[in-house]
Amino acid sequence: MSAFLGIDLGTTNCAISYINVSGRPEIILNKFGDNMTPSCLLFEGNKVSHVGKEARIQLGLNDHVVARWKREMGSQEQYIIDGHSHTPTTLSSELLRKLFKDATDKIGDIRDVVITVPAAFPHDARDATKEAAKLANINLTRIIDEPTAAALYHAMDNDWQLNGNFAVYDLGGGTFDISIVKINGRDVKVIATNGNSKLGGDDFDQILQEIVRKKYLDMTGEELEEEDFTKTEAEDQKKSLSTRDVIIRVIKSNVSVSQEEFQEAIRSKIKSTETVCRKVIKEAGLEINDIENVIFVGGSTRLPSVYDLAKKIFNKEPIITAQVDEAVALGASAYAIIKGDQSKLNAAQKSVFEKIKVQDVTPAFFGFICTALDQKRGKDVDRVAIIIPKNINRPCAETHDFYTRYDNQTEVGCVVTSSSNETDDPNFVTNIWEGSLGPLPEGRPKNQKIKVTFKFDVDGIMHASFLDVASGIHKDIPLSNIEENV
């Protein structure tokens, strides 16, 4: 049997799932029998010697252990471990290789793979994730936004019988995402997505480390080293702090931290998610009252202050399932079937997936850089003209007309941009493709019409095309590495 795989490649933990014979997504336990594998690698020389739990135990104690690189995905950050240099992309590929091996050991041949990314992941971080899959020899079908995967899982799950608009509040180890989805039976449509790719459990662990360091200093007059109270210890103690006060043994002293004190320390971080929630509801064109309920996803939603905040924002008791940690991976494997090759499905699997529909939307604002008169400054400046907005249904195509600026202009510069919010300032976007259209015929006056078309095809691949109308000269570019998800 060839399987469909979903991988939740998290900042602190990963989970993998597949679609079982009866058509249900199921978590694949790792070789220790755990449903999650910590995103930690222990190196010996250039080789990974331990992944997950064994590496996590030594985090902060052994400088051959690396963790929490997901936030740097897409950057040029270098990690020097045991004399060898790694990038966030190569580290992710090492982790993926191991997860993929666990999966093939358990279930054999794998056909389609979907990896999840935070909804707030910038363009380069998404590209880096795809590159990591390639380096790990994984045949990636799609990537999907984490809250969308979670929404898909909850829509599939008959127990919940969801109907209407839902907010998926996903606060994980490193990132915060919020999606507004419309669930109608087994149809899932994403209406709007937003988030903060630098907010999650990892920040709370650091805050707890700081509290303990400061208290220890006050008590003993001595500074704590990282190895005296590691991030791993902080993470474990933080989990306890969701239900009780803790006394932490550090070297030979007891440091006590109360629940109240900790929740107060992380308050501003938690509070910042409220702004993002209100913004995404606005982007969706909805009011708070239009939201049926909020679905919790991600380990950090166990924090009491998150519960209180969500309840306050949405005026409802949040939906908390047993799959808070697993929903993303479970939804991803379902998506692997929806977007993958369904010819090998058995009857049971077919009957489940026939009924499920996902409406894809565009992941960002895509624009074209043109020159326009800035009236306030009395001169021409570069401006981003949005061609395809964020969150519109796919497939789609949009065309805008532009005009040449000079007599005898034989070339037109073409720059395709991407941004998560609507802005016309080229400084606030990322250029995802730069090139030109030409050579165009000589001797023509200015104001020749140039048509710029952006398109998302049924396979999720974006194309940009540029056409000089009078001469018929055109250029079509498949921006294949922008292949996106819901």
Added chain:
Amino acid sequence: MSKSKEINFHKATKLIIKISLVIAYCDRKFHDSESKIIKQWIKQRVEELGYSDKDKKREIKNMYDNIFKESIQLANNNQLRINQLCKELRLLESQISQIAAMDLAVQIMTADNIIHHNEIFLIHKVSNLLGISHDEVMKITNLEILKMSKVPEKIDIERLLSIDPTVSNKKANKWFEKLDDTWHGASTSTRSGVKRKIAEKMYDEVSKAWEKYPVS
């Protein structure tokens, strides 16, 4: 450009240079980074007149350079008066010159990658005197912060927004909302590197500062 227009253009140049020097001298020192920006601006300003004749350009450039030198003297002797300068600039009735003054002033503020309290105070003062909206000033300021070559270590968001006890909670919240949106967007829209680091820092600082202003 007509003769009378050109005369006004030169007048505006003189005033804009002087205004920028007031900002530059607010810490009683004139930094190389600030001087470089004004010199660069003068070069561009000469180009904007649209002369193709090299001698003519050189002549104007020399005139502007002399204005610059004289103005430094005045600034050194504490003889530049911001209220008077802005008033004179307003009398020229050119929105373009007013925005140009604002642009240069903000560039001077961010020149050394540190935003001093005095500088931001003066920026808002200049904008008030020139009748430039809060929105416009913040737009210019955000752009120049993003263009800095280093992540600012500390930034006082309340001062950046010019929030003081006279500003209502409602208004403050509106300003915060806009600023938050700009930097939240920039933190995921810009390419990784200094720009993104600046955006992340700003977004974080805005979130922290905003907390003190509960939405009623």
